[in-house]
Amino acid sequence: MTNSIATRRDFLKKAGLGTAALIMHPFGVFGANKNGNPPNILFAICDDWSWPHASIARKLGIPGSDPVVQTPTFDRIATEGVLFTNAYCCAPSCSPSRSAILTGRYIWQLETAANLRGDLPTKFDVYPEVLEKAGYHVGFIGKGWSPIPSTHPDTPNLGVDKRNPAGTDYNSRKWSLRTSDFERFLNERGKDQPFCFWFGGWDSHRPYKLDSGINSGMNPADVAVPTSLPDNMTVRKDICDYYYEVQRFDSDVGKALSMLEEQGELENTIVIMCGDNGMPFPRCKVELYDLGTNIPLAIRWGKNIKDGRTVTDFVNLAEMAPTIIEATGQNIPTTMTVNSLMNVLQSGKEGQVVPDRDKVFTAREYHDYECREGDVGYPIRAVRTAEFLYIRNFEPDRWPAGDPVEYRKERGKYGEVDPCPTKQYIEDHRDDPGMEKYFDLSFSKRPAEELYDLSKDPGQVVNVANVDEYAERKKALAAMLMDELRATGDPRVLGESHYFK
Numbered sequence: 001m002t003n004s005i006a007t008r009r010d011f012l013k014k015a016g017l018g019t020a021a022l023i024m025h026p027f028g029v030f031g032a033n034k035n036g037n038p039p040n041i042l043f044a045i046c047d048d049w050s051w052p053h054a055s056i057a058r059k060l061g062i063p064g065s066d067p068v069v070q071t072p073t074f075d076r077i078a079t080e081g082v083l084f085t086n087a088y089c090c091a092p093s094c095s096p097s098r099s100a101i102l103t104g105r106y107i108w109q110l111e112t113a114a115n116l117r118g119d120l121p122t123k124f125d126v127y128p129e130v131l132e133k134a135g136y137h138v139g140f141i142g143k144g145w146s147p148i149p150s151t152h153p154d155t156p157n158l159g160v161d162k163r164n165p166a167g168t169d170y171n172s173r174k175w176s177l178r179t180s181d182f183e184r185f186l187n188e189r190g191k192d193q194p195f196c197f198w199f200g201g202w203d204s205h206r207p208y209k210l211d212s213g214i215n216s217g218m219n220p221a222d223v224a225v226p227t228s229l230p231d232n233m234t235v236r237k238d239i240c241d242y243y244y245e246v247q248r249f250d251s252d253v254g255k256a257l258s259m260l261e262e263q264g265e266l267e268n269t270i271v272i273m274c275g276d277n278g279m280p281f282p283r284c285k286v287e288l289y290d291l292g293t294n295i296p297l298a299i300r301w302g303k304n305i306k307d308g309r310t311v312t313d314f315v316n317l318a319e320m321a322p323t324i325i326e327a328t329g330q331n332i333p334t335t336m337t338v339n340s341l342m343n344v345l346q347s348g349k350e351g352q353v354v355p356d357r358d359k360v361f362t363a364r365e366y367h368d369y370e371c372r373e374g375d376v377g378y379p380i381r382a383v384r385t386a387e388f389l390y391i392r393n394f395e396p397d398r399w400p401a402g403d404p405v406e407y408r409k410e411r412g413k414y415g416e417v418d419p420c421p422t423k424q425y426i427e428d429h430r431d432d433p434g435m436e437k438y439f440d441l442s443f444s445k446r447p448a449e450e451l452y453d454l455s456k457d458p459g460q461v462v463n464v465a466n467v468d469e470y471a472e473r474k475k476a477l478a479a480m481l482m483d484e485l486r487a488t489g490d491p492r493v494l495g496e497s498h499y500f501k
Helices: 005-014 055-059 072-079 094-103 127-133 179-188 233-262 317-327 342-347 421-428 436-443 468-487
Strands: 040-046 082-084 137-142 195-201 269-275 297-300 309-311 359-364 380-385 388-393 449-453
Touching: 040 233, 040 317, 055 072, 072 082, 072 233, 072 269, 072 297, 094 317, 127 137, 127 195, 127 317, 137 179, 179 195, 179 233, 195 233, 233 269, 233 421, 269 317, 317 342, 359 468, 380 468, 388 468, 421 436, 449 468
Parallel strands: 040 195, 040 269, 082 309, 137 195
Antiparallel strands: 082 297, 269 297, 359 380, 380 388, 388 449
16 A cells, blocks of 8 residues: 555545545544555454454453463454453444444434444444545444344335445355455455444354364363353353354454455554344343443554553443544544544553543343233343442342243343343253252343352352442442443433434
């Protein structure tokens, strides 16, 4: 790629954008590097991948990690860039999480897009389209914004005349991810044209091939089983199958990095690698506990950011949109309401970089369909700090994992939880000695408030919301959560009409 601004002007003129698109920025034109090239964007996102399920976590001694899962590509991005250990999705469900990522908004600010099967209104800017208007070549492979087609007239979804908000679809085969399609995308861009690409892995979304993990050589005896799940060989093997899928995605991202290296583009590419929500196990995915919301996140940008840093600031994945736009030198749209991470990336510091990044807010509304009588959701909000997790369940009379009724055969009872060997084991053995605890954690109703003391209970299984010694702390966290929800216009707490169920 040429380094001249004159060539950049020529490209924009051909694109019909004119020189007005040359927005000046502290990095230079388009947020260019020192050589004048605008940065490319490679956003690699994996379905259902929890932190700390990456091999670098083991090397750093992160609690909950284990030696089984191996993620050399993620480790490389983290080592050559910045690793965020307190990164959280906005919602523990794929489409709402991705809606927040694309728009830079909390899910309660997204109307129907707060729901898995909702629509993403076009009035909310999405970062791929912002960059496309600025001259970027934009596309995706694998899973883009949502797996669910929509017919809503105001939704840029997967219809015949509608485009996925992640960009132009470069999938040559549905329900799979092929790195050759990424190569085709790169080859089709214009001369000297920067790119913005969404690399969406389906991999760790269920179903899995049974025993794929142990057949690949994993030892289930080495798995670190979360405290919220029963520790037995069924669960251990199921976790190995999940790790196998994570590793395949990691390998595919590695191939994409190799392509960029071969084309001399890697050093000028902002590489973001993360999960969209937590692992598909009971009390994980769809829930606001850490295994549902705390996800892997690493960002690499060559020499533009100091490498080898581990940052503990709390980060919401919704912040990816304004971060990407600021890094490329564009004006952040007014529809994006969360902060950019650029000050953290540029700081050169590690640990806690920005003092007031000491908490994160997460939420859930409607997830899957026909899981409860009346086809309603399970609305919850939470605030997570370094010391505590506080959860507010707005409809505690509903079943959080879905009704104990089989509405759809393929989902079974408690239909919010993906069918899997672990779920089946807990259901089948609910009357066994010691199993009632895990059944209740996974499927039973919950009180209106939950509070977990992370210093004593990192697995978040002992609710201390009604323990006297925590009364003041609970009150403060509840106020902190409600203040944020009111300030950001959550219709659930403002008593306004909304699109939620």
